[in-house]
Amino acid sequence: MRILVTGGAGFIGSQFVRATLHGDLPSGPGTRVTVLDNLTYSGNEANLADVAGHPDLVFVHGDIRDRSVVDxxxxxQDAVVHFAAESHVDRSILDATPFVTTNVLGTQVLLDAALRHRVGRFAHVSTDEVYGSVDEGSWTESSPPAPNSPYAASKASSDLMVLACHRTHGMDVTVTRCSNNYGPYHFPEKMIPLFVTNLLDGRKVPLYGDGRNVRDWLHVADHCRGIDLVLHRGRAGEVYHIGGGTELSNRELTGRLLAACGADWDRVEHVEDRKGHDLRYSLGIDKIREELGYQPLVGFDEGLAATVAWYRDNRGWWEPLKAKAELPR
Incomplete structure (x- = not known):
């Protein structure tokens, strides 16, 4: 099988590539992977160091918006797994344009090329943020998108373009929507890697508002297992949720990170809340569990401890990235 993985040098994409080439996913044996990544500030070839030189890996430095490169x-290719995206909400609030051009127009460039080349399956990786915020219960795959940030709006738009390609052209597409990911190789601008690396450096951590915002946490390895199940067995034209099953408020998560790093609450700095900050996300995963047998395998306590240990042991990976993680002012 030949798979094109866009954004394969990013956090989640590189996990999928490494797991595939190491044979940890059903896609693994006999799979040839082509990674297309533009290596923007959060793309990092070092994320693929474990598989560099693998005979079944081809790396292409290129932009999904570049029609000639994509073509x-x-x-x-037999399939596309599309991770490439601008993904940081705070950056989208400062400047939404790259999110629209990459996430929406870039996705359409890929779809057009996949149609021309009659690619067998197009697996589009999206996010729970497209739904907005939910006070109680959990979203199902039939819940309507109601995005509240420019990032979420751009992802919802790309989801709709992918699904429209199925309805209009009969393309074999799937859309996965995941909850918040965590794990190794996570660029240190998101909450867990930012807080852990700050704490390891003796710095304070910025907690938005009163910390009541609730997220469901999903280990990146479980996420990639779910994507692989959908890639091989998901029904064409369908949306599948991939969740982790651990809901925590940001304040609760901060407490766990402080404990894991041996720090106290005096290291927490309360900062002005993010504009339009969604209060709670929650995905129902009955569909993927019943149809494809998905269940998260990495317990949150175990996964968080391993993640903190990875950052403690891999300063050489994250220290050069800290300056890139700072938001422009």
């Missing part, structure tokens, strides 16, 4: 790498 060249799409030729001969």
């Amino acid at each position: 060249e790498v799409m030729a001969g």
